[in-house]
Structures are given as C-alpha cells and as structure tokens.
Amino acid sequence: MKMHSLKVIVLLTLSLGMLSYIHIEQGDDDIESAALREYIEKSETGHLNFPILTKKLYQSGKYKYMWLSPNNKSQLWDAMMLLDCVVQYGLLPKSYHPTELTYSNLNLITEDTILSNFLPQKAATDVLLTDALLTFMFHLHFGKFNPGISSADVDKENYSGFRIDSALKYALNSGPNFTQTVLAVQPQNKEYLDLQAYLKLITHQYSGDCYTISQDTAKLIAVNLERFRWHHSTDSPEYIDINIPSFTLKYIKGKKEEAFKVIVGKPSNPTPLLRSKIGFFTTGPDWTVPPKIFRNELLPKAIANPKYLEENNFAIYKRDGSIIPPTSENLKLIKKNPSNYYARQSAGCDNALGKIVFNFENRYNVYLHDTPDRSLFKKENRALSHGCIRVENPEKLVKLLLDAGRQQNTYSTVINSMRMYRKFRYTMKKPVPIIIRYTTCELKAGSLIKYPDLYSRDKQLINSLFAQGTHLYPISN
Numbered sequence: 001m002k003m004h005s006l007k008v009i010v011l012l013t014l015s016l017g018m019l020s021y022i023h024i025e026q027g028d029d030d031i032e033s034a035a036l037r038e039y040i041e042k043s044e045t046g047h048l049n050f051p052i053l054t055k056k057l058y059q060s061g062k063y064k065y066m067w068l069s070p071n072n073k074s075q076l077w078d079a080m081m082l083l084d085c086v087v088q089y090g091l092l093p094k095s096y097h098p099t100e101l102t103y104s105n106l107n108l109i110t111e112d113t114i115l116s117n118f119l120p121q122k123a124a125t126d127v128l129l130t131d132a133l134l135t136f137m138f139h140l141h142f143g144k145f146n147p148g149i150s151s152a153d154v155d156k157e158n159y160s161g162f163r164i165d166s167a168l169k170y171a172l173n174s175g176p177n178f179t180q181t182v183l184a185v186q187p188q189n190k191e192y193l194d195l196q197a198y199l200k201l202i203t204h205q206y207s208g209d210c211y212t213i214s215q216d217t218a219k220l221i222a223v224n225l226e227r228f229r230w231h232h233s234t235d236s237p238e239y240i241d242i243n244i245p246s247f248t249l250k251y252i253k254g255k256k257e258e259a260f261k262v263i264v265g266k267p268s269n270p271t272p273l274l275r276s277k278i279g280f281f282t283t284g285p286d287w288t289v290p291p292k293i294f295r296n297e298l299l300p301k302a303i304a305n306p307k308y309l310e311e312n313n314f315a316i317y318k319r320d321g322s323i324i325p326p327t328s329e330n331l332k333l334i335k336k337n338p339s340n341y342y343a344r345q346s347a348g349c350d351n352a353l354g355k356i357v358f359n360f361e362n363r364y365n366v367y368l369h370d371t372p373d374r375s376l377f378k379k380e381n382r383a384l385s386h387g388c389i390r391v392e393n394p395e396k397l398v399k400l401l402l403d404a405g406r407q408q409n410t411y412s413t414v415i416n417s418m419r420m421y422r423k424f425r426y427t428m429k430k431p432v433p434i435i436i437r438y439t440t441c442e443l444k445a446g447s448l449i450k451y452p453d454l455y456s457r458d459k460q461l462i463n464s465l466f467a468q469g470t471h472l473y474p475i476s477n
Contacts, residue, residue, distance in 0.1 A: 033063035035123040048127070049095075050134045050155045053165040057130060065126050066172065068110065075171075075178045079133055080106065082182060087472055088200040089186070090222025090465070091139055096132040100124065130168070133182070137164045140186040143229035145464050192228040194443040195221055203472065217448070218472045223461045224439050231275060231437050238404055239433040240278065242368075242389060244271050245440050245451035247382040249368075249391055251400050258400060263371065263382045263390040270455050271387050273438055276360040277431035278368070278401065283417035283424050284347035285357045289314075290365070293386060295338045303331050313346045347421040355418040356394050358401075360434050368434070370394045370418075383454050389436070394418075405429035 040048075040055050048054050057066065067076040080103065083096045109122050135151075141162055142149055153159050162185070171181040186192070199221045241250045242262060249260040265271035289298055301308045309316070309326045316324045319340055324330055334341050345351050354370025364387065371390040376382065391397060395415060402411050405428050417424045440458055441450045453459075466472065 031119060032065065032123070035119040036063045036065070036127065039120065039123040039127050048131045049151060050131055050138070050164075052155045052157075053134055054127060054131050057165055057169065058127070060169075065122070067129050068122055068126050072172065073110075074176070076106070076110075076129070078178045079129055079182075082136065082179060083132055085204075086136065087203050089140060089196060090199060090218075090225040090472070091136070091144070092466070092472070095135055095139070095144075097128045100128050101132060133168055134164050137167055137182060137185050139229075140183070141167075141229060141232075143226045145226065145461070146230045148230065187228050187232050189228070189232075191439065191442055192225065195225055195228075195441070198443050198448060199225070215472060219462050219466055220441055220450070220458065221448075222465060222472060223458055224441055226461065226465065227438060231273060231435055234275070234433040234435065236433050239435065240368075242434070242436045243442075243451075244273075244383075244436065244438050245454050246442070249389070249397075251397065253400075253404075258396070260397065261377045261382070261392040263376055263384050264454075265385050265387040265389075266383045267455055269386040271385070271389060271436060272362070272364040272366060274362050274364065274436050275433070276362050277433050278358050278360045278428065279431040280425055280427045281356055281358045281398070281401070281414075283356050283414060283426070284421040285351065285353045285369070285423065286347060287345040287351055287353045289343040289345065290386065291339065291342070294341075294343050298343055299331065299335055299338060302326060303328070303335065309343075312350055313348050314343050315346070316341055316343050347423055349421070351421075354390075354394070355421065356398065356414075358391075358394075358397070381452070401428060401432055404432050 036058055040051075040058055058064075066072065067079065080101065083093065083098075083101065086093055086096065105121070105125065109118060109125060138151060138154055141164065142154070149159055154164060157163075164185070167185050168182075171178050174181040186196070199218065202218060238253045241252055242248070242264075243250075244264045247262055247264060249262045251258040251260070298314065302314075306326070306328060308314075316326055316330075316334065318324060319342070324334070324341065349372055351372065354372050356370045358368040360367065366388045368389045368391055374392070376384060376390070377392045395418070398414050398418075399408075399411055402408055402414070407429055410426065414426055416422075438455070438457065439451070440453050441448055443449070
C-alpha cells in the first residue's frame, strides 16, 4: 500500500463498530492499525468472548488485518463458511456474532470502492471474525459448558494444555488447508466423528428434504458431542473406554477393540466421569468398606445378624488400627459414632472386589474390579454398584493389559494368584489410559442407537445448550 500523509476524520454510523470517531494523522497502514487497536481497546468491556486472546493475536501481528488483507481472502470466506455450518457440530450461530458478520457487510467492505476505506467497520469486522473463530475452536475442543474449564480460564490462560490462539495462528498459516486445520481441534475418536457426520447429514440434507428428523434427536446428538469434548480420547492408540449408559468397556488398540460387559453405579451412587491411567492391579484384594456403606448397610446387617460379619469375612477397626470384637454391645456403641471406625473385608470368594482390582488414580476413590456375583452381568440394566465399575471376564482384561507392557510371561502368575486369592500387587511397565464417559447415543452400522439416561442428565444439558423453543436446524415449510 502506498504510504502518504493525510488527515482522516470518520463518523461511524453502521452497527458493526463501537467507535464514535477516529481522528488520525498518519500513513495508510498506521491508520488501519490504529483503527484495529481502538476497536479492540473499546471491545474489551464485554463485546468479545475472548478479549485477552484477541488482543494478544493482534499485538503479535503488529495490529494488522487478520482476514481483510489481500493475502488472507481465501481464509476469510472459508471462516465464514465454517460459521455458516456450526449447526453441523451441534452449535448455534448466535455465539459467533451473526448480526455483524454477514455476507452483505463483507461484500460491502471488500469491494474496491470508497467504502474500502471505511476503517471502523473494517476493523470491527476483522476483530469480530477473529473472536468468532476463537470461540468456535474453543467450543469444538473444550465444549461450551465444560465442567472443568471455562472460556475465562482459556482467555486468561489459567490452565495448561491446548491453546486456541496458537491453533488459530497455525490455521491461518496453513493456506488451503485452513478449514481442515480448524476442524482438527475437535475430538478425533471414531465415536465422536461418526456422531458428528450423522448430525451433518440430518441437518444439511434431511432437514430440507422429504425426511422428517426429530429436533429432539438432533439435540440429543449435540448433547453427546458436547460431552465428548469434555473428555477427549487419549492420544495413545491403546486405551480403555467405558461408557456408563451402555454398560460397556472397550479395550481399544488401534483399529481393534475388545468389548466387555460392566456394572456401573446406580443413580443414587453414580459412577464419576474421569480420565486416568491404570498403573497396577492387585490380586486377592482386601476391601475397605466406604464410610457410607459401613454406616447405612453393613452396621444394620451386623446388628440384625450377629454372624453376618464372620460369615462374610468382615472385621471392624478403630481409626488407630486396633480391631474391635463384633459383640452386640460393641456394635451398638459403634452405631452411635460410626465415623470413628471402619470395616475391612479380607480376600476370599465372597469379597465384594472379587479376585482382582485394577487401580487408577482419581479423587473419587473408585476403581475397576472383579465381582463374585457374575449372574448380575445377565441383567439388561446394570446400574447396580456404589460407584465402582465391575468388569466381566477380568482374566481377559489382565492379558490385554500385560500385552500392552510386553509382560506376557507374568500372565500365568497373575491368574494363579487370582485363583488362590493370594494378595499381590503387579505394577505395569506401560500404564494404560482409561476414560469413563457418559454417552446416551452412538452410531452403529449406520443406525443411531439410544441408551437410557441413567442419571437424568440429558434434559439439563439440552436446556443449557438450547433455550426453550430453539431449533437446532430450520423447520421445513
């Protein structure tokens, strides 16, 4: 751009900008930079979703256009196309400045006319498009209502991990691969991608065709895409994936998977959602009874039946570790102050943990384990536990875990320890990631399968994502 000195006074009349006047006496490039700087400074009061990161991007680029420069015209229209299609990802346009970012406004300011020098409107458009793309990438990667990280955390960089501003800069430098680079920030596991592709199909094709697709079904898919974004699949090609509503555990190894039935927490004791790694497992485990179970279940049974504790291999201890004889008098005293005591069940065929426990770090004190009552796996509804997960065929899972760490020669030793209820801890050379998620629908062989909303969570999240009466896609006439 040819540099020359001029005096510019512009009165802003269009709705895009937030400036009243710009009064600058500089060269053309400096005028554009000043307009961008002025808009960003005044937008920090709340018009932008990511004011700090947006400002940081323009500062690092010396306040130059990110979209409206001649070099970025293809990315400009690609970005607008992405924002046009957000419903295909279970998102709504209202989050991405739809009133200001319109094709009519863009056509106006990109035409080679006097309006191309209408600096406040150009500045506003460029900045709002940057903020919209940051918001879209945040929603694709983290979700809108991620319970673990908020947009404010990301904007203030109060976390460690994925950076949406760095990802946007990388996308802008990716040339013709801009769209693919932006979309690469979303989860890449098969379950997510299958659901997202199905939602794209029904919102793009069926909603305007002769098919009738339920808005409720579309919203259910959107809700589950949101949940996948909260709990990204691991980068490891080998991991354990547990879906609570389907009562299934999948051992994923590349494109291969092994499926297991599981028992999960009942609605009054829900299994938590988490990510961790299985680092060791214990055969012939003792079971320290959780305080709530000790207070509400074990003590009443022991008081009602004096032989219950002995028959089921339970012992009661003071907090200092000394054992308490389970006399009727002692049990009544314990009932008055149960928090001063705890119970432990020794290894054996009646132990609630069965023959083996697979341990992974988590703040909920839950784990994956065997069970002596294998008949429960025949039930259709297997929300039966106090929060831990019981797995069918634990011997097969042991083999898969040992194979992951190339510890196959240990398998027979582990199986013998299980059969003998011998207590032993086996440390894995290669910890295997574990993800516990809550997905109430998935795609199987091209058909959408719905699972029971065990913990009644769908409605609340649907209401958060979609205001009452809001449609995900337009209703056909």
